[in-house]
Amino acid sequence: SKKKGLSAEEKRTRMMEIFFETKDVFQLKDLEKIAPKEKGITAMSVKEVLQSLVDDGMVDCERIGTSNYYWAFPSKALHARKRKLEILESQWSEGSQKQANLQKSIEKAKIGRHETEERTMLVKELSTLRNQREQLKAEVEKYKECDPQVVEEIRQANKIAKEAANRWTDNIFALKSWAKRKFAFEENKIDKTFGIPEDFDYID
Numbered sequence: 001s002k003k004k005g006l007s008a009e010e011k012r013t014r015m016m017e018i019f020f021e022t023k024d025v026f027q028l029k030d031l032e033k034i035a036p037k038e039k040g041i042t043a044m045s046v047k048e049v050l051q052s053l054v055d056d057g058m059v060d061c062e063r064i065g066t067s068n069y070y071w072a073f074p075s076k077a078l079h080a081r082k083r084k085l086e087i088l089e090s091q092w093s094e095g096s097q098k099q100a101n102l103q104k105s106i107e108k109a110k111i112g113r114h115e116t117e118e119r120t121m122l123v124k125e126l127s128t129l130r131n132q133r134e135q136l137k138a139e140v141e142k143y144k145e146c147d148p149q150v151v152e153e154i155r156q157a158n159k160i161a162k163e164a165a166n167r168w169t170d171n172i173f174a175l176k177s178w179a180k181r182k183f184a185f186e187e188n189k190i191d192k193t194f195g196i197p198e199d200f201d202y203i204d
Contacts, residue, residue, distance in 0.1 A: 006040060011049045014039035016058065019072035026070050085140070089160070092136050099129045100168055106194060107175055123195050169202050 006014070018026075018034060026034070028047060035041040041049065050070060053059040059072040106122045179190055191198065 005042075008049070008052075011041050011045060012053060012058075014041055015046075015049050015053060016072060019059065019070075020074050023073060024071070027067055028070070031070070088136055088140055092133065095129050095132055095136070096168055099126060099133075102126045102129070103168075103172065103175065107179075127195055169200075172196070172200070 015031075015035060018031065018039060028050065031050060032043045032046045035046050036043050050059065053072070054061045054070070059070055061068055061070050063069075102122050102125055106126065180187060190196070191200070
């Protein structure tokens, strides 16, 4: 049977292992020999994987003479991921607060009014924020895979983010209940009006 190839993240993780395990400095040609033999990364993809790690600040690169030299040490990778997580957590917090403010504005705009341009704009922006939240979750997961030393830190960050997201889920459910009592709206009508998906629920 044909062996399944490595995903991009698996290649990145294995490439980092080469640096962490050897604590050495390499040229591209060295890694093109080592990576296929020791980590199962095809020689043709070594340059691309290496460049992605350099772009993310996980691997250092310096040109000396006519050659590029690459290296990465666990201590720097740990600090880099911590900084990245701090940025992600800050973006998550800001996004959650903005989402809450928008939800309040939507409710306020709905009372005693028909469809308005303002409410349409707010609903659209709320949808955008939800998409950004999902992208941030995916970004956190990507960084979680590369370095086992920060798994616990990321788990804690995820826990805080999940609790925050579930608090806002509580708020949305509470607003739906209030709207049903106040205006006798049907739940499916509220969901449709505010763009709330049918499977909207707490994050496990």
